[in-house]
Amino acid sequence: MSSRSIFRGPPVPWPGNFVNPFAMADQMMHQMQQEMDRWFGGPQHHRGANGVPSTSFYRPFVDAEHPTDTELYRLMNPIVEENGVKKFKLEFDVRRFKPEDVKITTNEQKRCLTIEAKKQDENSKFEYFRKITIPDGIKPNEITCNFRSDGVLAFEAPYYEPAKIETRPDTKIEIEHK
Incomplete structure (x- = not known):
């Protein structure tokens, strides 16, 4: 049995300009939202009894729910330079949670930073989890965190x-024959 028999149709090639998966996912989410609005009517079609647009209209893919561009950029570039000084800087959007819902730990041996947040009420449950490798040049015990009002x-x-490793020129190793 060939593996092609389990698939329907020819294999789908990757897009030629597949550079940023986050931008592609965001574009697909916007297309899905437009399609949902077209099929089910957008918020303009959902009005309350007094003619005012209803605030209870459910829109699953709104921009406010996506990670901020800053968060995505900083995950890929955590070392920044401000006023001529390099520093480690990360930001995470946890606006659904209160400070007491968030737990942050570092592991010096594995060099990782872990952010966990959990919140539950009678109707829903929200969880947030990020595990980031701490780059060389950062001391985990010197990381500070601020929960901003936003x-x-x-x-x-x-x-x-970080200390630079001295590279030496290639050397030839002789093989001994016994």
Whole structure:
């Protein structure tokens, strides 16, 4: 039995300009939202008894629910330079949670930072989890965190230039024959 028999149709090629998966996912979510609005009517079609647009209209893919561009950029580029000083800087959007719902830990041996948040009420349950590798040049015990009023967790730490490994020219190793 060939593996092609389990698939219907020819294999689908990757898009030629597949550079940023986050941008592609965001574009697909917007297309899905437009399609849902077309089929089910957008918020303009949902009005209360007094003719005022209903605030209870459910829109699953609104921009406010997506991670911020800053969060995505900082995950890929956590070392920034401000006023000539390099530092570690990350931001995470946890606006659904209160500060007491968030748990942050570091593991110096594995060099990772873990952010966990959980909230539950009678109708729903929300969870948030991120595990980030702490880059070289950052001391985990020097990382500070601030829970801002806009619901963003902001992490900062000083950056120390890691020791450079001295490279030596190639050497030939002789093989002994016994």
